[in-house]
Amino acid sequence: MSRLLLTADRDESTVLVNELEVAGWEVSHLPLQQYHYQEDPELNESVVSSLDQFRFVLYGGYRNARYFFHWVEEHDKLNEVQQFIHLAMNSREAGYLEERGIPVIVPAEGGRPIDLMEFLLRISAEGAVLYPGTDGEAEEIPGLLEELGMPRAELTVCGSMPLSGGQFNRLIKQIIKSAPDVILFHNRSSVIRTRRAFPDLDLSSCRLIAASEGVAWKMNQEGLQPDMTAGGTWVSVQKLLQGDEKENN
Numbered sequence: 001m002s003r004l005l006l007t008a009d010r011d012e013s014t015v016l017v018n019e020l021e022v023a024g025w026e027v028s029h030l031p032l033q034q035y036h037y038q039e040d041p042e043l044n045e046s047v048v049s050s051l052d053q054f055r056f057v058l059y060g061g062y063r064n065a066r067y068f069f070h071w072v073e074e075h076d077k078l079n080e081v082q083q084f085i086h087l088a089m090n091s092r093e094a095g096y097l098e099e100r101g102i103p104v105i106v107p108a109e110g111g112r113p114i115d116l117m118e119f120l121l122r123i124s125a126e127g128a129v130l131y132p133g134t135d136g137e138a139e140e141i142p143g144l145l146e147e148l149g150m151p152r153a154e155l156t157v158c159g160s161m162p163l164s165g166g167q168f169n170r171l172i173k174q175i176i177k178s179a180p181d182v183i184l185f186h187n188r189s190s191v192i193r194t195r196r197a198f199p200d201l202d203l204s205s206c207r208l209i210a211a212s213e214g215v216a217w218k219m220n221q222e223g224l225q226p227d228m229t230a231g232g233t234w235v236s237v238q239k240l241l242q243g244d245e246k247e248n249n
Contacts, residue, residue, distance in 0.1 A: 004241070005180035005206075007032040007190050007197075011063035015092060016234045023242050028178040030171045032193045035063060037070050038135055038159035047130065047155050048075060054153070055127025057086045058116060059104075060141050065093035067157035068132035069100055078102075084130070085123075087116055089233070110235030113140040117148065128152060135159035137189075168197065175201060184209045184237065185226075188218040195222070211237050 003026045006013060010031055017029050059065045065088065072078055078101060086104040088094045089111045094104035107119035120129075128151040131142055135156045145152045163171075175198050183206045185191050194201075208224055210216035212232035219226050230236040 002026065002182050003028065003178055003180045004182045004184060005030065005175070005178070005194075006184050006186065007194055008184075008186040009033055009035060009063060011035070011066060012061050013186065013234065016238055019238050020241060025241070026178070028174060028180055030174055032163065032171075032190070032197050033160045034163065035067075035134070035158050035160055037067055037074075038156060039071070039074075040135065040156040043154070043156055044071075044075075047153055048077075050153075051077065051080050053128050054084060054130045055124070056120065056129045057081065057084050058120070058129055058131050058141055058145075059086070059088040059093050060113065060131070060133065060139050062090070062093040062096065064132045064134065064157060065097055068155070069097060069102070071132065071155070071157045072102075087120060089113070089116055110233050112232050113144055116141065117144045120150075121148070130155055132157045171197065180206060182207045182209060182241075184211065184241070185215050185219060186211045186237075188215055191215065191218050191222055191224065209237070209241065 004020065005028050006017065007030055010029070013029070017027050020027050057068070059068070072081055082102060086097065086102055088097075088104050088106050089108075091106050091109055094106045097104050105119075108115045129145055130153055131145070132155045133139055133142065136159065142152065142154050183194065183203065185194065185208065195203075203224060207227045208219065210219055210226040210229040213229060214232075216226045216229045228240055230240045
């Protein structure tokens with residue numbers, strides 16, 4: 001049985017962890033970040049005052065969808081946002097929002113941000129896009145919107161906060177106990193964070209998995225060679241890991 005280390009946020013990776021455990025993986029899921037609801041007062045005021053100018057809301061993941069709905073409740077804007085076209089990459093965030101009265105379109109289950117962009121362009125090239133995001137994190141969808149020249153606004157709905165010393169100590173003890181032989185780097189930041197959090201972890205003895213080509217590039221910049229590279233979605237990561245597990249059994 002392979003022992004996988006994953007440091008991704010639980011909001012984003014719970015489905016992957018569950019699927020891998022059903023498939024026989026032993027997963028050490030040790031998130032190195034925790035999140036909380038957060039607003040940027042200046043951005044918030046700008047969006048609230050011009051909310052009727054938006055036509056679309058795009059979601060880059062479950063966490064952003066969850067905290068966006070918190071924002072909607074905080075400002076009593078459900079009636080307004082129900083009039084927009086909401087696009088998500090996965091049914092998990094779509095289901096979360098639909099249960100709360102916001103209909104969502106999922107163009108391709110487990111799709112990539114570029115798939116969302118292509119669908120958006122097929123249905124309309126007009127109308128401003130609202131993108132709820134995480135403070136201080138570079139996300140792919142805003143960059144794609146900029147490349148396409150589409151009017152857009154990023155709305156900060158959450159931010160990260162550091163782990164306490166006690167939380168770090170517990171993670172280190174878990175790493176020693178689990179002794180992973182496979183490490184999944186889910187985004188570029190995870191490459192740096194994992195090395196800093198677990199400096200005694202022998203990466204040379206583990207199979208290293210990059211979740212996307214961008215992550216693989218970052219690994220190479222840090223002197224790490226990925227053994228396998230997924231296609232940039234949780235679905236592609238799951239298929240890659242399950243195929244790898246079969247080959248090693």
